[in-house]
Each structure stands twice: as C-alpha cells, then as structure tokens.
Amino acid sequence: MYNFSAGPAQLPLPVLEQAAAELTDWQGSGMSVLEVSHRGKDFVACAADAESAFRRVANVPSNYRILFLAGGATGQFSAIPMNLAARGATAAYLNTGQWSKKAIKEAGRQGVDVRVVADESASAYTTTPEPGSFTVPVDAAYLHYTPNETIGGVEFPYIPDAGDVPLVADFSSTYLSRPIDVERFGVIYGGAQKNLGPAGLAIVVVREDLLGRAREDVPAIWDWKVMAEADSMLNTPPTFSIYLLGLILHWIESTGGLEAMGERNCAKAERLYAAIDASDFYNNPVQARSRSWMNIPFTLADPALDADFLAGADAVGLTNLKGHRSVGGMRASIYNAMPADGVTALIDYMTEFERTRA
Numbered sequence: 001m002y003n004f005s006a007g008p009a010q011l012p013l014p015v016l017e018q019a020a021a022e023l024t025d026w027q028g029s030g031m032s033v034l035e036v037s038h039r040g041k042d043f044v045a046c047a048a049d050a051e052s053a054f055r056r057v058a059n060v061p062s063n064y065r066i067l068f069l070a071g072g073a074t075g076q077f078s079a080i081p082m083n084l085a086a087r088g089a090t091a092a093y094l095n096t097g098q099w100s101k102k103a104i105k106e107a108g109r110q111g112v113d114v115r116v117v118a119d120e121s122a123s124a125y126t127t128t129p130e131p132g133s134f135t136v137p138v139d140a141a142y143l144h145y146t147p148n149e150t151i152g153g154v155e156f157p158y159i160p161d162a163g164d165v166p167l168v169a170d171f172s173s174t175y176l177s178r179p180i181d182v183e184r185f186g187v188i189y190g191g192a193q194k195n196l197g198p199a200g201l202a203i204v205v206v207r208e209d210l211l212g213r214a215r216e217d218v219p220a221i222w223d224w225k226v227m228a229e230a231d232s233m234l235n236t237p238p239t240f241s242i243y244l245l246g247l248i249l250h251w252i253e254s255t256g257g258l259e260a261m262g263e264r265n266c267a268k269a270e271r272l273y274a275a276i277d278a279s280d281f282y283n284n285p286v287q288a289r290s291r292s293w294m295n296i297p298f299t300l301a302d303p304a305l306d307a308d309f310l311a312g313a314d315a316v317g318l319t320n321l322k323g324h325r326s327v328g329g330m331r332a333s334i335y336n337a338m339p340a341d342g343v344t345a346l347i348d349y350m351t352e353f354e355r356t357r358a
C-alpha cells in the first residue's frame with residue numbers, strides 16, 4: 001500500500017519492521033519501550049540518542065537547543081507569542097495559507113500587535129511573496145512564516161530575510177526533507193507526524209539567546225527555557241514518538257542523510273509535476289516557483305470523476321489521495337518515506353485513468 005496521507009503519514013517500512021520486532025522486548029528489558037519509565041536510564045539514553053542524531057542529521061549548531069515537546073505544531077505556534085513577545089509587542093507574519101492563518105489567529109488571541117507583512121490570499125494561496133517584496137518592522141519580536149503549506153501545496157523557494165529580527169518557521173510538512181541552514185533561523189518547529197514519526201511530538205530547535213524571553217505568566221510546560229533546562233522532561237514526554245524519531249533519524253543517516261534525501265524528494269516531485277503538466281486532464285494551480293516537494297494538490301478536469309478516481313486508486317493500493325476539503329480534488333503527499341516506486345505507481349495510475357475515463 002502506498003499511503004499519500006498528509007499526516008499522520010506513511011513511515012519508512014524498515015523503521016516499522018524494527019519497531020515491530022522489538023516491541024515486546026526492547027533492548028532485552030522484557031518490556032516494550034511503551035512501558036518503561038521516561039526517567040529510567042534506558043529511555044534517557046534513547047532520548048539523548050534521538051537528540052544527538054537530530055543534531056547530526058540537521059547539522060544543528062551547538063548554540064541551538066533541541067526540544068521534544070508534546071502538543072504538536074499547534075502547541076508550538078501557540079507557544080511562540082508567549083515565549084518571544086510581550087503583550088502589545090509587535091510580531092510580523094507572512095500569510096501564505098491555512099497554517100499561517102492559524103498561527104496568526106493564535107498570536108492575535110494572545111494580545112500581540114500582529115503585522116501581516118505579506119498576504120497571498122488574493123491568489124487563493126497559490127503563491128509565495130517575491131523575495132524583498134515585504135518589510136519587517138525592525139522592532140518586531142520575530143517574523144513567523146510557514147516554509148511549506150501542507151494544504152495549499154505551496155512552498156517558499158527561499159528563506160525570507162528578516163534582518164536582525166529572529167526568524168521563526170513552521171517546518172511541520174517539510175522537516176528534514178533536504179538540508180537546512182539552521183543558522184538563518186531563530187526558531188524552527190514542527191510536528192513529527194509527516195517526516196519524523198508518530199503524532200503527538202513537536203520538535204523545536206531554538207537559538208539559546210531566545211530562551212528566557214517568555215512572559216512571566218506562561219505555564220511552565222510551554223516555557224522553552226524551563227523545558228530546555230529539564231531536557232524536555234518537565235513532565236512525561238511522548239516517549240514512543242521520541243523512540244520512533246530516533247529510528248527514523250538513523251534510517252535517514254543510513255540512506256545518505258539530507259543531501260540524498262533532498263535529491264530523492266526533488267526528483268519525485270519533479271516527475272509528478274511533469275506528469276500533471278503534460279496532461280490537459282490534471283491541473284495543479286500553484287505558481288511554478290512555489291510548488292511544494294511534499295504536498296502536491298491536483299484537480300481532475302471533471303470533478304464528477306473524483307469519486308471514481310479515488311476508488312480506483314484505492315483498489316490498486318494508492319490510498320489517502322483525497323484533497324483537503326478547502327481545496328478539493330486530490331492531494332498527493334510524498335514525504336521522505338514515500339519511495340520513488342510509489343510515485344511511479346501513482347503516475348501510471350493517473351495516465352491509465354486519463355486514457356480510459358477522460
């Protein structure tokens with residue numbers, strides 16, 4: 001089965017097989033990893049291994065902390081104003097789609113003076129702003145943007161220039177899909193459930209000088225500094241997700257790291273876009289330079305065929321292709337764990353469907 005879900009998403013088969021094999025007896029403990037104390041030496045070592053693997057794979061410099069937190073990406077875009085902006089302080093946002101909008105709304109709820117300095121709603125969120133076309137207020141506490149919009153399938157082809165203002169990025173749907181220049185960012189965060197494991201875990205990479213700016217009344221559980229000092233274990237962390245993250249990071253290393261991952265992901269996306277563009281029957285609405293490598297929405301020329309397309313796809317083992325309700329049509333999410341063969345199978349199915357049904 002090739003699973004094109006936007007998340008929780010397909011995971012690497014070797015990782016699932018390893019997790020299955022050691023589920024009932026983890027490291028000779030006679031127990032599963034689900035049942036051991038997060039404060040026991042075995043799990044502490046497991047979490048430390050995941051952290052150091054993340055640092056190696058993503059090339060995270062030593063002046064950044066890596067936090068493993070519960071509450072997903074939503075927890076984190078909610079935590080950002082509390083951690084970085086006093087009530088009434090200015091915070092800048094780029095609005096490129098549904099996930100940017102949710103982060104913006106949350107900042108507004110927390111009494112931040114939100115400045116949306118670029119807004120792509122006029123294109124129905126099929127574009128990213130031109131580099132240099134927006135100005136970030138110099139007194140902004142941070143600039144927040146979403147490098148990859150999971151629903152619209154829109155991705156920034158560049159890292160925005162925020163000057164001295166800390167750049168904060170929601171990497172949820174593009175996390176570790178290619179090399180990343182961490183030093184350009186103040187904070188990187190994202191949920192694990194697309195490229196990095198099961199739901200429930202958010203991975204936050206935060207520059208050390210940004211710790212300690214939290215509001216006084218922020219609950220300790222949302223305070224990055226408190227969590228950094230507690231090695232992300234102020235309370236019980238999502239242990240199984242952290243364990244699986246470690247396995248996935250080792251899988252990424254064993255398959256050539258992020259350079260090789262980026263090349264594979266780029267090639268997969270290019271093939272699928274080429275197939276869509278070569279056809280008059282399928283259409284992707286996104287501006288060419290802003291097309292996502294990870295989430296590829298497409299429509300059929302006749303929406304009356306959508307249900308048949310989906311049923312036929314399921315029948316040949318291609319599942320979860322239904323588009324988000326706000327966009328319609330189809331969406332193929334092709335994260336790290338989607339093999340090239342899965343994309344080939346999808347293209348073959350699309351070609352055959354067009355030939356016989358269009």
Ligand code: PMP
Nearest residue numbers: 072073074075099150172173191
């Ligand atoms: N940001 C982006 C870009 C996402 O794709 C998602 C989830 N689809 C979220 C945030 C929210 O993540 P979570 O469900 O982990 O809170």
